[in-house]
Amino acid sequence: MSRVLAIDLGGTNLRAGLAEAGRISLDCLPEILARAPAPSSLSAFIDVVAPLAARDDVAAVGIAIPGLVSATRCRWVPNLPWLDGIDLQSLFPAKPVFAGNDAQFSLVAEAAAGAARSASNAILLAIGTGIGSALLADGRVVRGDGGAAVSFGWACADLEAAGYERHGWLERQASGTALDQAARSIGLSDGKALADAARDGAPQALRAITAAAEALATALSGAVALTGSRRVVVAGGVSASMDVLGPALVKRLHLLLPPHLRDTVVTSGSFGESAALCGAALAARNHPAWDDRK
Structure with missing residues (x-):
């Protein structure tokens, strides 16, 4: 064969x-x-x-x-x-x-046999060094003009933000690189250590994790409202920290969404x-x- x-x-x-x-x-x-x-x-x-x-x-x-x-x-x-x-x-x-x-x-894999299998519409965020993204609409991955529908890391929720040449606003708030930087600012080694400290209830770590989660949710609310996608799949290295990142993310996401979308589910990818x-x-x-x- x-x-x-x-x-x-x-x-x-x-x-x-x-x-x-x-x-x-x-x-x-x-x-x-x-x-x-x-x-x-x-x-x-x-x-x-x-x-x-x-x-x-x-x-x-x-x-x-x-x-x-x-x-x-x-x-x-x-x-x-x-x-x-x-x-x-x-x-x-x-x-x-x-x-x-x-x-x-x-997202093709997750739609075929993973975390988005039962969904016709879904958003995937690949959060690692940066933030990649994909959208499933009516069962098909949207590619955009010239393949350009992949840039959610450039979403912005700050009216005062200055543009940068190589990294988008959301990447600077909630990517793995951003969590590494937040960890070092409070004396920890990296984002994994930050998540571990948050699990242990360390106040500074919890504040840093919550800030990243709320920035992500604020930007994501617009994407969910625009597309009507009730399922968000988080892939990439940061998905391992969804147990501490997820609750604050979902809380703010549901707060910002219209009533008919407040059942939106945020889940980790299945295929790793x-x-x-x-x-x-x-x-x-x-x-x-x-x-x-x-």
């Missing part, structure tokens, strides 16, 4: 796996073929991936990218600038290539670090949430 090569190319690491996309589930993940630090150049990327894509049993290639992708062309990849302007299909001309933002592909990889495999098999033929 022909299979698909799924690639999750992150700003820090690369993972590649072989999958029978029709069988992707929480109990049936891609078989990992390669795991390596993120390539530092286009040639290094090709060296890793080309032999895998050339396998006889690979029928298609799905690639998740941490940036802006239009069809198979990378438009803006801040952490991997050597990808900017590259058409991924041209790198592997013998196989059809399906490319997408990693948060969008993560495998979400983008599984979504890439599903997209390469034209899953209905991504199908390019529509």
Whole structure:
């Protein structure tokens, strides 16, 4: 049986796996073929991936990218600038290539067999070093003009905020990087230590966590109200801290929403670090949430 090569190319690491996309589930993940630090150049990327894509049993290639992708062309990849302007299909001309933002592909997986499985409309926030995002509307991931519907980290809820070149307002309030900075400001090592201290009831840690949660909820309320999405899936490293971040987030989110949306559920993703990889495999098999033929 022909299979698909799924690639999750992150700003820090690369993972590649072989999958029978029709069988992707929480109990049936891609078989990992390669795991390596993120390539530092286009040639290094090709060296890793080309032999895998050339396998006889690979029928298609799905690639998740941490940036802006239009069809198979990378438009803006801040952490991997050597990808900017590259058409991924041209790198592997013998196989059809399906490319997408990693948060969008993560939502494909969560919609197919994870935390958004029963939802036709959902929002996914991938909160790690920055904040990625994706929207499921009527069962299909919205890509936006040129693939640009991926930028919720740039949402703003401060009338006095100054713009920044590389990081959005919400990322500066509630990303993993922001939680690391908040931790260091009160003498802790990182965001994980901040969450641990909040679990123990440390007042300064609780205030810092609450501030991040309320900033996130304030921005998120507009997205929920605009789209009518009653399910919000949180992925990425910060999802491990949802037990302390979640209560303040949900409380303020429900306060700011209209009555018909105050049952909105905020939950952690089901696929963990495998979400983008599984979504890439599903997209390469034209899953209905991504199908390019529509």
